[in-house]
Amino acid sequence: MDTELLKTFLEVSRTRHFGRAAEALYLTQSAVSFRIRQLENQLGVNLFTRHRNNIRLTTAGERLLPYAENLMSIWLTAKKEVSHTSQHNELTIGASSSLWECMLSEWLVALYQQHKDLQFEARISQRKSLVKQLHERQLDLLITTESPKMDEFSSQLLGHFDLALFSAAQKTTKSELKYLRLEWGPDFQQHETGLISNDGVPVLTTSSAQIAYKLLQQLNGCSFLPVEWAKKREGIYLVPDSTTLSRPLYAIWLQNSDKQSTIKELFKTPLIAQ
Template sequence: MDTELLKTFLEVSRTRHFGRAAEALYLTQSAVSFRIRQLENQLGVNLFTRHRNNIRLTTAGERLLPYAENLMSIWLAAKKEVSHTSQHNQITIGASASLWECLLSEWLTSLYQQHSGFQFEARIAQRQSLVKQLHERQLDLLVTTEAPKMDEFSSQLLGHFDLALFAASQQQKKEDLTYVRLEWGPDFQQHEAGLISNDDIPILTTSSAKIVSKMLKSLNGYAFLPVEWAKGQDEIYQMEETKLLSRPLYAIWLQNSDKQGTIKELLKTQLIAQ
Protein backbone atom coordinates (compact mmCIF):
# COMPACT_ATOMS: atom_id res chain seq x y z
CA MET A 1 0.00 0.00 0.00
CA ASP A 2 1.36 3.38 -1.09
CA THR A 3 0.85 5.78 1.80
CA GLU A 4 0.65 8.69 -0.63
CA LEU A 5 -2.57 7.16 -1.99
CA LEU A 6 -4.05 7.07 1.51
CA LYS A 7 -2.86 10.60 2.17
CA THR A 8 -4.61 11.78 -1.01
CA PHE A 9 -7.78 9.86 -0.12
CA LEU A 10 -7.88 11.51 3.31
CA GLU A 11 -7.42 14.99 1.82
CA VAL A 12 -10.20 14.51 -0.73
CA SER A 13 -12.52 13.11 1.96
CA ARG A 14 -11.72 16.17 4.10
CA THR A 15 -12.20 18.84 1.43
CA ARG A 16 -14.79 16.97 -0.69
CA HIS A 17 -13.17 18.70 -3.64
CA PHE A 18 -10.43 17.43 -5.97
CA GLY A 19 -9.19 20.94 -6.76
CA ARG A 20 -8.79 22.00 -3.12
CA ALA A 21 -7.21 18.66 -2.26
CA ALA A 22 -4.72 19.20 -5.09
CA GLU A 23 -3.81 22.65 -3.72
CA ALA A 24 -3.30 21.29 -0.19
CA LEU A 25 -1.08 18.47 -1.48
CA TYR A 26 0.82 20.67 -3.99
CA LEU A 27 -0.32 18.42 -6.84
CA THR A 28 -2.24 18.92 -10.05
CA GLN A 29 -5.91 17.99 -10.02
CA SER A 30 -5.27 15.25 -12.58
CA ALA A 31 -2.59 13.75 -10.28
CA VAL A 32 -5.10 13.64 -7.40
CA SER A 33 -7.71 11.98 -9.62
CA PHE A 34 -5.11 9.46 -10.83
CA ARG A 35 -4.13 8.54 -7.25
CA ILE A 36 -7.74 8.03 -6.21
CA ARG A 37 -8.30 5.77 -9.26
CA GLN A 38 -5.16 3.79 -8.31
CA LEU A 39 -6.48 3.27 -4.79
CA GLU A 40 -9.92 2.31 -6.06
CA ASN A 41 -8.36 -0.20 -8.48
CA GLN A 42 -6.31 -1.75 -5.66
CA LEU A 43 -9.38 -2.11 -3.45
CA GLY A 44 -11.78 -3.02 -6.24
CA VAL A 45 -14.42 -0.50 -5.11
CA ASN A 46 -15.46 3.09 -5.75
CA LEU A 47 -14.56 5.38 -2.86
CA PHE A 48 -16.31 8.56 -4.00
CA THR A 49 -19.44 9.46 -5.92
CA ARG A 50 -18.73 12.30 -8.32
CA HIS A 51 -21.48 14.64 -9.49
CA ARG A 52 -19.87 17.86 -10.68
CA ASN A 53 -18.74 19.62 -7.47
CA ASN A 54 -20.74 17.31 -5.23
CA ILE A 55 -18.19 14.68 -4.07
CA ARG A 56 -19.27 12.22 -1.39
CA LEU A 57 -17.80 9.12 0.16
CA THR A 58 -19.41 5.86 -0.85
CA THR A 59 -20.23 3.23 1.79
CA ALA A 60 -16.86 1.62 1.00
CA GLY A 61 -15.15 5.00 1.38
CA GLU A 62 -16.80 5.55 4.76
CA ARG A 63 -15.54 2.16 5.93
CA LEU A 64 -12.02 2.85 4.67
CA LEU A 65 -11.80 6.27 6.35
CA PRO A 66 -11.00 5.20 9.97
CA TYR A 67 -8.50 2.59 8.74
CA ALA A 68 -6.78 5.14 6.52
CA GLU A 69 -6.54 7.59 9.43
CA ASN A 70 -5.05 4.91 11.71
CA LEU A 71 -2.61 3.70 9.07
CA MET A 72 -1.37 7.21 8.35
CA SER A 73 -1.03 7.95 12.07
CA ILE A 74 1.04 4.79 12.58
CA TRP A 75 3.16 5.53 9.52
CA LEU A 76 3.91 9.09 10.65
CA ALA A 77 4.81 7.84 14.13
CA ALA A 78 7.11 5.22 12.60
CA LYS A 79 8.81 7.81 10.38
CA LYS A 80 9.33 10.08 13.37
CA GLU A 81 10.78 7.27 15.49
CA VAL A 82 13.15 6.04 12.75
CA SER A 83 14.25 9.58 11.95
CA HIS A 84 14.82 10.26 15.65
CA THR A 85 16.93 7.12 15.99
CA SER A 86 19.05 7.99 12.97
CA GLN A 87 19.77 11.46 14.34
CA HIS A 88 20.84 10.29 17.79
CA ASN A 89 22.95 7.59 19.34
CA GLN A 90 20.20 5.56 20.96
CA ILE A 91 21.26 2.88 23.47
CA THR A 92 18.95 0.58 25.43
CA ILE A 93 20.43 -0.64 28.73
CA GLY A 94 18.80 -3.40 30.77
CA ALA A 95 19.31 -4.46 34.38
CA SER A 96 17.37 -5.65 37.42
CA ALA A 97 15.50 -3.16 39.58
CA SER A 98 17.99 -3.51 42.43
CA LEU A 99 20.98 -2.74 40.19
CA TRP A 100 19.27 0.34 38.77
CA GLU A 101 18.36 1.57 42.23
CA CYS A 102 21.69 0.89 43.94
CA LEU A 103 24.36 1.31 41.24
CA LEU A 104 23.22 2.25 37.76
CA SER A 105 21.17 5.41 38.29
CA GLU A 106 24.24 7.49 39.16
CA TRP A 107 26.16 5.86 36.30
CA LEU A 108 23.39 6.82 33.88
CA THR A 109 23.63 10.41 35.12
CA SER A 110 27.37 10.33 34.38
CA LEU A 111 26.70 8.96 30.89
CA TYR A 112 24.39 11.89 30.14
CA GLN A 113 26.97 14.34 31.44
CA GLN A 114 29.80 12.86 29.37
CA HIS A 115 27.84 11.94 26.21
CA SER A 116 25.37 14.76 25.56
CA GLY A 117 24.48 13.51 22.08
CA PHE A 118 23.17 10.16 23.28
CA GLN A 119 19.64 9.02 23.94
CA PHE A 120 19.22 6.24 26.52
CA GLU A 121 16.47 3.83 27.49
CA ALA A 122 16.75 2.26 30.95
CA ARG A 123 14.91 -1.06 30.94
CA ILE A 124 14.05 -2.99 34.11
CA ALA A 125 13.39 -6.75 33.99
CA GLN A 126 14.61 -10.08 35.29
CA ARG A 127 17.92 -11.33 33.85
CA GLN A 128 16.31 -14.17 31.87
CA SER A 129 13.99 -11.77 30.09
CA LEU A 130 16.83 -9.32 29.38
CA VAL A 131 19.05 -12.05 27.91
CA LYS A 132 16.20 -12.96 25.55
CA GLN A 133 15.84 -9.30 24.55
CA LEU A 134 19.59 -9.13 23.94
CA HIS A 135 19.34 -12.12 21.59
CA GLU A 136 16.43 -10.50 19.74
CA ARG A 137 18.30 -7.16 19.45
CA GLN A 138 15.65 -5.36 21.49
CA LEU A 139 18.39 -4.57 24.03
CA ASP A 140 21.87 -3.20 23.35
CA LEU A 141 23.56 -3.70 26.72
CA LEU A 142 22.87 -5.87 29.75
CA VAL A 143 24.39 -5.14 33.16
CA THR A 144 24.25 -8.12 35.52
CA THR A 145 26.03 -9.90 38.34
CA GLU A 146 26.40 -13.15 36.38
CA ALA A 147 29.02 -13.87 33.72
CA PRO A 148 27.73 -14.65 30.22
CA LYS A 149 27.27 -18.34 29.45
CA MET A 150 26.88 -18.10 25.66
CA ASP A 151 29.60 -17.74 23.03
CA GLU A 152 27.73 -15.12 21.02
CA PHE A 153 28.05 -12.61 23.85
CA SER A 154 30.93 -10.25 24.55
CA SER A 155 31.43 -9.04 28.10
CA GLN A 156 33.46 -6.75 30.31
CA LEU A 157 33.96 -7.02 34.04
CA LEU A 158 33.04 -3.61 35.43
CA GLY A 159 34.12 -4.20 39.01
CA HIS A 160 32.79 -5.58 42.28
CA PHE A 161 30.45 -4.36 44.99
CA ASP A 162 29.90 -5.63 48.53
CA LEU A 163 26.72 -7.05 50.02
CA ALA A 164 26.10 -7.31 53.77
CA LEU A 165 23.18 -8.09 56.04
CA PHE A 166 21.15 -5.10 57.18
CA ALA A 167 18.29 -4.73 59.63
CA ALA A 168 16.17 -1.93 61.09
CA SER A 169 18.07 -2.10 64.39
CA GLN A 170 21.82 -2.31 64.93
CA GLN A 171 21.63 -4.62 67.95
CA GLN A 172 19.32 -7.33 66.62
CA LYS A 173 20.51 -10.85 65.80
CA LYS A 174 19.52 -13.06 62.88
CA GLU A 175 17.67 -15.60 65.04
CA ASP A 176 15.33 -12.83 66.24
CA LEU A 177 14.48 -11.64 62.73
CA THR A 178 12.70 -12.85 59.60
CA TYR A 179 14.58 -13.13 56.32
CA VAL A 180 13.71 -10.79 53.43
CA ARG A 181 15.16 -11.97 50.12
CA LEU A 182 16.41 -9.40 47.64
CA GLU A 183 17.02 -11.23 44.38
CA TRP A 184 20.61 -11.09 43.11
CA GLY A 185 20.43 -13.94 40.57
CA PRO A 186 20.40 -17.76 40.78
CA ASP A 187 24.11 -18.09 41.50
CA PHE A 188 23.77 -15.81 44.54
CA GLN A 189 21.50 -18.33 46.26
CA GLN A 190 24.48 -20.70 46.61
CA HIS A 191 26.31 -18.04 48.66
CA GLU A 192 23.13 -17.08 50.48
CA ALA A 193 22.57 -20.65 51.71
CA GLY A 194 25.80 -20.63 53.68
CA LEU A 195 25.12 -17.28 55.36
CA ILE A 196 21.57 -17.70 56.61
CA SER A 197 19.87 -20.49 58.53
CA ASN A 198 18.30 -23.34 56.59
CA ASP A 199 15.09 -22.60 58.45
CA ASP A 200 14.95 -19.00 57.22
CA ILE A 201 12.11 -19.04 54.70
CA PRO A 202 11.83 -15.55 53.16
CA ILE A 203 8.84 -13.61 54.42
CA LEU A 204 9.18 -11.40 51.33
CA THR A 205 10.99 -11.85 48.00
CA THR A 206 11.49 -8.89 45.68
CA SER A 207 13.88 -7.45 43.09
CA SER A 208 13.65 -3.93 44.53
CA ALA A 209 16.18 -2.74 47.12
CA LYS A 210 14.00 0.28 47.91
CA ILE A 211 11.07 -1.95 48.85
CA VAL A 212 13.34 -4.02 51.08
CA SER A 213 14.78 -1.01 52.91
CA LYS A 214 11.30 0.39 53.60
CA MET A 215 9.87 -2.96 54.75
CA LEU A 216 12.64 -4.13 57.08
CA LYS A 217 11.22 -2.39 60.14
CA SER A 218 7.59 -3.40 59.67
CA LEU A 219 8.53 -7.00 58.85
CA ASN A 220 11.13 -7.19 61.65
CA GLY A 221 13.41 -8.44 58.89
CA TYR A 222 16.96 -8.59 57.67
CA ALA A 223 18.31 -8.71 54.11
CA PHE A 224 21.42 -8.56 51.93
CA LEU A 225 21.90 -5.03 50.60
CA PRO A 226 24.78 -3.27 48.81
CA VAL A 227 26.90 -1.73 51.56
CA GLU A 228 27.61 1.68 50.01
CA TRP A 229 24.00 2.19 48.97
CA ALA A 230 22.53 0.99 52.27
CA LYS A 231 24.70 3.36 54.29
CA GLY A 232 22.85 6.23 52.65
CA GLN A 233 19.41 4.93 53.65
CA ASP A 234 17.56 5.99 56.81
CA GLU A 235 16.87 3.65 59.72
CA ILE A 236 18.68 0.56 58.46
CA TYR A 237 21.91 -0.70 59.97
CA GLN A 238 24.59 -3.21 59.05
CA MET A 239 24.42 -6.24 61.32
CA GLU A 240 27.61 -6.75 63.32
CA GLU A 241 27.79 -10.51 62.78
CA THR A 242 27.64 -10.33 58.99
CA LYS A 243 30.51 -10.93 56.58
CA LEU A 244 30.93 -8.92 53.42
CA LEU A 245 30.03 -10.78 50.25
CA SER A 246 31.71 -9.48 47.11
CA ARG A 247 29.68 -9.58 43.88
CA PRO A 248 30.96 -9.01 40.33
CA LEU A 249 29.27 -6.74 37.84
CA TYR A 250 29.39 -7.48 34.11
CA ALA A 251 28.42 -5.58 30.98
CA ILE A 252 27.20 -7.97 28.26
CA TRP A 253 26.35 -7.34 24.61
CA LEU A 254 26.12 -9.27 21.32
CA GLN A 255 29.47 -9.90 19.64
CA ASN A 256 28.10 -8.83 16.25
CA SER A 257 26.23 -5.79 17.56
CA ASP A 258 26.50 -2.81 15.23
CA LYS A 259 26.75 -0.63 18.36
CA GLN A 260 29.77 -2.44 19.74
CA GLY A 261 32.09 0.55 19.34
CA THR A 262 29.61 2.86 21.04
CA ILE A 263 29.10 0.42 23.91
CA LYS A 264 32.85 0.14 24.54
CA GLU A 265 33.10 3.94 24.57
CA LEU A 266 30.27 4.21 27.11
CA LEU A 267 31.90 1.60 29.33
CA LYS A 268 34.89 3.87 29.76
CA THR A 269 32.68 5.83 32.16
CA GLN A 270 33.44 4.32 35.56
CA LEU A 271 30.52 2.55 37.14
CA ILE A 272 31.93 1.35 40.44
CA ALA A 273 34.29 3.44 42.54
CA GLN A 274 37.60 1.64 42.77
Protein backbone atom coordinates in the same frame (compact mmCIF):
# COMPACT_ATOMS: atom_id res chain seq x y z
CA MET B 1 -0.14 -10.70 6.81
CA ASP B 2 -1.34 -7.56 8.63
CA THR B 3 0.53 -7.42 11.94
CA GLU B 4 -2.34 -5.46 13.47
CA LEU B 5 -4.54 -8.54 13.03
CA LEU B 6 -2.01 -10.67 14.92
CA LYS B 7 -1.69 -8.01 17.61
CA THR B 8 -5.47 -8.02 18.06
CA PHE B 9 -5.56 -11.83 18.14
CA LEU B 10 -2.89 -11.90 20.87
CA GLU B 11 -4.74 -9.33 22.98
CA VAL B 12 -8.05 -11.20 22.75
CA SER B 13 -6.30 -14.48 23.60
CA ARG B 14 -4.72 -12.74 26.62
CA THR B 15 -7.86 -11.08 27.97
CA ARG B 16 -10.40 -13.65 26.72
CA HIS B 17 -12.73 -10.69 26.32
CA PHE B 18 -13.42 -8.55 23.23
CA GLY B 19 -14.33 -5.49 25.31
CA ARG B 20 -11.18 -5.53 27.44
CA ALA B 21 -9.05 -6.20 24.35
CA ALA B 22 -10.66 -3.19 22.69
CA GLU B 23 -9.82 -0.98 25.69
CA ALA B 24 -6.20 -2.16 25.71
CA LEU B 25 -5.84 -1.51 21.98
CA TYR B 26 -7.76 1.80 22.03
CA LEU B 27 -10.28 0.41 19.53
CA THR B 28 -14.02 -0.10 19.48
CA GLN B 29 -15.29 -3.58 20.26
CA SER B 30 -16.72 -3.85 16.75
CA ALA B 31 -13.27 -3.05 15.29
CA VAL B 32 -11.74 -5.85 17.35
CA SER B 33 -14.44 -8.28 16.20
CA PHE B 34 -13.90 -7.21 12.58
CA ARG B 35 -10.13 -7.78 12.80
CA ILE B 36 -10.61 -11.26 14.26
CA ARG B 37 -13.07 -12.13 11.49
CA GLN B 38 -10.55 -10.87 8.91
CA LEU B 39 -7.84 -13.11 10.38
CA GLU B 40 -10.18 -16.09 10.55
CA ASN B 41 -11.18 -15.53 6.90
CA GLN B 42 -7.54 -15.38 5.83
CA LEU B 43 -6.75 -18.62 7.66
CA GLY B 44 -10.04 -20.35 6.87
CA VAL B 45 -10.61 -21.46 10.48
CA ASN B 46 -12.33 -20.23 13.63
CA LEU B 47 -9.84 -19.02 16.23
CA PHE B 48 -12.24 -18.49 19.15
CA THR B 49 -15.41 -20.06 20.48
CA ARG B 50 -17.84 -17.33 21.53
CA HIS B 51 -20.45 -18.02 24.20
CA ARG B 52 -21.41 -14.69 25.80
CA ASN B 53 -18.60 -13.88 28.22
CA ASN B 54 -16.92 -17.26 27.78
CA ILE B 55 -14.38 -16.76 24.98
CA ARG B 56 -11.89 -19.57 24.43
CA LEU B 57 -9.25 -20.42 21.86
CA THR B 58 -10.15 -23.21 19.46
CA THR B 59 -7.58 -25.89 18.67
CA ALA B 60 -6.59 -23.83 15.63
CA GLY B 61 -6.26 -20.76 17.84
CA GLU B 62 -4.03 -22.63 20.29
CA ARG B 63 -1.80 -23.70 17.40
CA LEU B 64 -1.60 -20.17 16.01
CA LEU B 65 -0.71 -18.59 19.37
CA PRO B 66 3.06 -19.40 19.54
CA TYR B 67 3.50 -18.47 15.86
CA ALA B 68 1.71 -15.17 16.38
CA GLU B 69 3.90 -14.36 19.41
CA ASN B 70 7.04 -15.21 17.44
CA LEU B 71 5.98 -13.22 14.38
CA MET B 72 5.19 -10.14 16.49
CA SER B 73 8.54 -10.44 18.28
CA ILE B 74 10.37 -10.63 14.94
CA TRP B 75 8.36 -7.69 13.59
CA LEU B 76 9.17 -5.51 16.63
CA THR B 77 12.85 -6.43 16.34
CA ALA B 78 12.81 -5.59 12.63
CA LYS B 79 11.18 -2.21 13.34
CA LYS B 80 13.82 -1.42 15.92
CA GLU B 81 16.68 -2.45 13.62
CA VAL B 82 15.33 -0.30 10.80
CA SER B 83 14.74 2.68 13.09
CA HIS B 84 18.28 2.31 14.44
CA THR B 85 19.66 3.08 10.99
CA SER B 86 18.56 6.66 11.61
CA GLN B 87 18.93 6.57 15.40
CA HIS B 88 22.54 5.49 15.99
CA ASN B 89 22.67 7.69 19.07
CA GLU B 90 20.01 5.67 20.92
CA LEU B 91 21.17 2.97 23.32
CA THR B 92 18.98 0.54 25.26
CA ILE B 93 20.44 -0.63 28.58
CA GLY B 94 18.82 -3.42 30.58
CA ALA B 95 19.32 -4.53 34.17
CA SER B 96 17.43 -5.76 37.22
CA SER B 97 15.44 -3.37 39.38
CA SER B 98 17.96 -3.56 42.25
CA LEU B 99 20.94 -2.77 40.04
CA TRP B 100 19.16 0.28 38.63
CA GLU B 101 18.21 1.48 42.11
CA CYS B 102 21.56 0.88 43.77
CA MET B 103 24.12 1.66 41.07
CA LEU B 104 22.94 2.26 37.54
CA SER B 105 20.68 5.27 38.05
CA GLU B 106 23.61 7.40 39.24
CA TRP B 107 25.73 6.03 36.40
CA LEU B 108 23.03 7.04 33.92
CA VAL B 109 23.04 10.58 35.30
CA ALA B 110 26.80 10.73 34.71
CA LEU B 111 26.39 9.34 31.18
CA TYR B 112 23.93 12.08 30.27
CA GLN B 113 26.35 14.69 31.60
CA GLN B 114 29.27 13.31 29.58
CA HIS B 115 27.49 12.16 26.41
CA LYS B 116 25.02 14.88 25.53
CA ASP B 117 24.61 13.51 21.98
CA LEU B 118 23.22 10.14 23.19
CA GLN B 119 19.70 9.08 24.10
CA PHE B 120 19.13 6.14 26.44
CA GLU B 121 16.37 3.71 27.26
CA ALA B 122 16.64 2.24 30.76
CA ARG B 123 14.89 -1.13 30.74
CA ILE B 124 14.03 -3.08 33.89
CA SER B 125 13.33 -6.80 33.75
CA GLN B 126 14.49 -10.19 35.03
CA ARG B 127 17.86 -11.42 33.79
CA LYS B 128 16.42 -14.32 31.76
CA SER B 129 14.13 -11.96 29.85
CA LEU B 130 16.92 -9.44 29.26
CA VAL B 131 19.28 -12.13 27.89
CA LYS B 132 16.54 -13.11 25.44
CA GLN B 133 16.01 -9.48 24.42
CA LEU B 134 19.76 -9.03 23.93
CA HIS B 135 19.89 -12.15 21.76
CA GLU B 136 16.94 -10.85 19.69
CA ARG B 137 18.56 -7.39 19.31
CA GLN B 138 15.84 -5.67 21.30
CA LEU B 139 18.51 -4.66 23.83
CA ASP B 140 21.96 -3.15 23.20
CA LEU B 141 23.61 -3.62 26.58
CA LEU B 142 22.95 -5.83 29.61
CA ILE B 143 24.40 -5.13 33.06
CA THR B 144 24.25 -8.22 35.26
CA THR B 145 25.96 -10.08 38.10
CA GLU B 146 26.20 -13.28 36.00
CA SER B 147 27.79 -13.57 32.59
CA PRO B 148 25.67 -15.75 30.25
CA LYS B 149 27.61 -18.59 28.61
CA MET B 150 26.74 -17.85 24.98
CA ASP B 151 29.34 -17.59 22.22
CA GLU B 152 27.64 -14.70 20.42
CA PHE B 153 28.01 -12.41 23.46
CA SER B 154 30.96 -10.24 24.42
CA SER B 155 31.45 -9.38 28.08
CA GLN B 156 33.52 -7.11 30.26
CA LEU B 157 33.98 -7.28 34.00
CA LEU B 158 33.19 -3.80 35.32
CA GLY B 159 34.19 -4.44 38.92
CA HIS B 160 32.82 -5.89 42.15
CA PHE B 161 30.46 -4.68 44.85
CA ASP B 162 29.85 -5.96 48.38
CA LEU B 163 26.59 -7.32 49.77
CA ALA B 164 25.89 -7.67 53.49
CA LEU B 165 22.90 -8.23 55.77
CA PHE B 166 21.27 -5.03 57.00
CA SER B 167 18.37 -4.52 59.39
CA ALA B 168 16.49 -1.63 61.00
CA ALA B 169 17.52 -2.76 64.50
CA GLN B 170 20.94 -2.07 65.96
CA LYS B 171 23.01 -4.93 67.42
CA THR B 172 20.39 -7.53 66.51
CA THR B 173 21.68 -10.92 65.34
CA LYS B 174 20.34 -12.61 62.23
CA SER B 175 18.70 -15.39 64.27
CA GLU B 176 16.40 -12.73 65.78
CA LEU B 177 15.38 -11.34 62.39
CA LYS B 178 13.09 -12.44 59.59
CA TYR B 179 14.71 -12.84 56.19
CA LEU B 180 13.73 -10.61 53.26
CA ARG B 181 15.10 -12.12 50.06
CA LEU B 182 16.34 -9.58 47.55
CA GLU B 183 16.99 -11.34 44.23
CA TRP B 184 20.62 -11.02 43.12
CA GLY B 185 20.60 -13.82 40.53
CA PRO B 186 20.31 -17.63 40.62
CA ASP B 187 23.91 -18.24 41.63
CA PHE B 188 23.57 -15.90 44.61
CA GLN B 189 20.87 -18.13 46.10
CA GLN B 190 23.51 -20.85 46.48
CA HIS B 191 25.53 -18.48 48.67
CA GLU B 192 22.51 -17.68 50.85
CA THR B 193 22.55 -21.16 52.39
CA GLY B 194 24.31 -20.97 55.74
CA LEU B 195 24.45 -17.16 55.70
CA ILE B 196 21.00 -16.71 57.19
CA SER B 197 19.29 -18.35 60.17
CA ASN B 198 18.42 -22.03 59.90
CA ASP B 199 14.71 -21.31 59.47
CA GLY B 200 15.36 -18.39 57.13
CA VAL B 201 12.27 -18.84 54.99
CA PRO B 202 11.78 -15.41 53.35
CA VAL B 203 8.77 -13.42 54.55
CA LEU B 204 9.29 -11.32 51.42
CA THR B 205 10.89 -11.97 48.03
CA THR B 206 11.45 -8.98 45.78
CA SER B 207 13.68 -7.68 43.00
CA SER B 208 13.55 -4.13 44.39
CA ALA B 209 16.10 -2.89 46.93
CA GLN B 210 13.83 0.04 47.77
CA ILE B 211 10.96 -2.27 48.71
CA ALA B 212 13.22 -4.41 50.89
CA TYR B 213 14.65 -1.29 52.56
CA LYS B 214 11.20 0.17 53.28
CA LEU B 215 9.97 -3.04 54.93
CA LEU B 216 12.98 -3.84 57.12
CA GLN B 217 11.55 -2.12 60.19
CA GLN B 218 7.92 -3.16 59.75
CA LEU B 219 8.79 -6.84 59.27
CA ASN B 220 11.67 -6.87 61.79
CA GLY B 221 13.72 -8.20 58.93
CA CYS B 222 17.13 -8.32 57.38
CA SER B 223 18.17 -8.33 53.74
CA PHE B 224 21.32 -8.50 51.65
CA LEU B 225 21.91 -4.95 50.39
CA PRO B 226 24.90 -3.35 48.61
CA VAL B 227 27.13 -2.01 51.38
CA GLU B 228 27.93 1.36 49.78
CA TRP B 229 24.27 1.96 48.92
CA ALA B 230 23.06 0.94 52.38
CA LYS B 231 25.52 3.28 54.10
CA LYS B 232 23.68 6.21 52.52
CA ARG B 233 20.27 5.09 53.81
CA GLU B 234 18.94 6.27 57.17
CA GLY B 235 17.79 3.94 59.91
CA ILE B 236 19.44 0.68 58.85
CA TYR B 237 22.44 -1.08 60.35
CA LEU B 238 24.84 -3.88 59.52
CA VAL B 239 23.81 -7.14 61.20
CA PRO B 240 26.73 -7.94 63.57
CA ASP B 241 27.10 -11.62 62.71
CA SER B 242 26.56 -11.29 58.96
CA THR B 243 29.04 -12.21 56.22
CA THR B 244 30.02 -9.80 53.46
CA LEU B 245 29.89 -11.21 49.93
CA SER B 246 31.68 -9.78 46.92
CA ARG B 247 29.65 -9.83 43.70
CA PRO B 248 30.92 -9.23 40.14
CA LEU B 249 29.26 -6.85 37.73
CA TYR B 250 29.41 -7.59 34.01
CA ALA B 251 28.53 -5.71 30.86
CA ILE B 252 27.19 -7.97 28.09
CA TRP B 253 26.54 -7.15 24.43
CA LEU B 254 26.36 -8.92 21.07
CA GLN B 255 29.74 -9.51 19.44
CA ASN B 256 28.49 -8.20 16.11
CA SER B 257 26.63 -5.23 17.56
CA ASP B 258 26.99 -2.03 15.56
CA LYS B 259 27.02 -0.16 18.89
CA GLN B 260 30.27 -1.73 20.19
CA SER B 261 32.36 1.42 19.97
CA THR B 262 29.66 3.46 21.75
CA ILE B 263 29.22 0.78 24.42
CA LYS B 264 32.95 0.66 25.18
CA GLU B 265 33.05 4.45 25.37
CA LEU B 266 30.45 4.31 28.15
CA PHE B 267 32.74 2.22 30.34
CA LYS B 268 35.16 5.15 30.62
CA THR B 269 32.59 6.47 33.09
CA PRO B 270 33.08 4.31 36.22
CA LEU B 271 30.01 2.34 37.20
CA ILE B 272 31.34 1.24 40.57
CA ALA B 273 33.08 3.79 42.77
CA GLN B 274 36.69 2.83 43.29
